[in-house]
Amino acid sequence: MVSIVFGNCQNMFKTILCLNFWFSSSFAYVFADNREKVIRCIAGNVTMQFKPELVDDKEVKTYVWNKVRGVNKDPSFAKFEPSVSSQLEIYYNDEHQVQNRLIHYPEEPATLYLTNLRKSDQQQYTLALSYVDYIGTPTEYIIDLEVQDVCFEKPKEVGKCAVTTCYTGDNGVLKTPDGAKQTVMGYKQVKVCDEATSGNYSCCNAAGTCLVQPLQESTDVSTMSTGVATRFCDEHGEWEPPNFINCTNEALVNASSLLESIIGNETQDQIRIQETVNNTLQLMKNLTSSTNGIGAGDLSSSVGVLEKIVTVTNATGLAIEKEVMMQQKLRKVE
Structure with missing residues (x-):
């Protein structure tokens, strides 16, 4: 037990400031330990592996994911209750538009797989756990998902080819060194296998934002x-x-x-x-x-x-x- 004696109003004010600073600092420390940022490309896929610190010797009753929906709206996004069903229950799908894009495996209860990413998927996702026969503060873990609206992967060598992928989302454009334009609906793989097609490629989204990637024929693999x-x-x-x-x-x-x-x-x-x-x-x-x-x-x-x-x-x-x-x-x- 800690006793705090206030000698006068000035000391009391200083003490309150110190306590506020202590509580704020402690909260920030815990918050950082239970939060991470994940960056992925539009039209790509993401694995959101939530890693909450579990309560020892307690069985998890429900996994509930929250996602911001606006002021005075229920933030619930999805729910998994192992004792009831092996299926993930999705809330407000019309707003989230994740049908057939959100994948969940019961053997990986705290992990969500989201495919064909959209810019609207960029949000803060929070997983809250409740336990069987346990009353207390829910265990939480937060993932801030950032979806980049245009990406050009670092090229890799495959055989004699330099291979990369251009991610643009719908109505994107891939510009080749000869000035030609190819439509990109989501993403397009690019393979450069001879000197004639080597040069600078531009990956552009519908808004006109472009990334330039030089691609060169690889050395003979033999x-x-x-x-x-x-x-x-x-x-x-x-x-x-x-x-x-x-x-x-x-x-x-x-x-x-x-x-x-x-x-x-x-x-x-x-x-x-x-x-x-x-x-x-x-x-x-x-x-x-x-x-x-x-x-x-x-x-x-x-x-x-x-x-x-x-x-x-x-x-x-x-x-x-x-x-x-x-x-x-x-x-x-x-």
């Missing part, structure tokens, strides 16, 4: 390898052909790492997983069809990559490019 090559001299002092069995194409190594992160549940975005699998299969197709041939190290690594692809597709139920997959399996047998 020449980008990592590892240790060995070479010996014969009995006449002449160099023997180099041995590249311990060398692997860098792009193949990177693809293998991405698949490992998916298997380890570091990536849960279904669209990203699908793109990773398809891009990896295309990379392997490019490697095996290269005029320089595929090295022994690449062949060995390809077997491991194929196994990882099978693991990912079995776990996620994704469709894969069967023709490419079959070609890789035949080469594996040969």
Whole structure:
């Protein structure tokens, strides 16, 4: 118990100021621990993983998400009650317009997946938990979602191509280096695979806001390898052909790492997983069809990559490019 003695009005005023400062500072500290900001692109997807600090040994009764709807309006957005139903209940869907875009898995009760993002999705989302046989302040967690109205992803190398995605929402435009314009309804993937199409690309939304991204043809994938090559001299002092069995194409190594992160549940975005699998299969197709041939190290690594692809597709139920997959399996047998 703390006793506070006020000697006079001036001291009392100072004490009140101190207490107000203490309470404000404490609240701000707790608030920061239970709040985060998430930034995503329009027409893209977002995983809102709420991470409230749970009350020990207490069973959660309800998960209720709130979203600002205006003054004097019920902020309730969605509700999940495990003991009643495995389905997420959505409130005021006409205003939120999330039907078929909001995904919830009972095994991940505090996580929401929102697809095909719109600018109107940008809002503060609060998750409040109530517990069985417990009366007290609800546990909360806040996510401030920011939706950027135009995005151009950082290019990545896939085979001999530089690949990126232009996000604009509806009625967007992709401007190519030759001055041509392509309509973008949501998002469009861009692949630059030869020098003729290299240059500056502009990704513009309906309001005319543009982002410029230079895209260049990638170096031939057959020449980008990592590892240790060995070479010996014969009995006449002449160099023997180099041995590249311990060398692997860098792009193949990177693809293998991405698949490992998916298997380890570091990536849960279904669209990203699908793109990773398809891009990896295309990379392997490019490697095996290269005029320089595929090295022994690449062949060995390809077997491991194929196994990882099978693991990912079995776990996620994704469709894969069967023709490419079959070609890789035949080469594996040969």
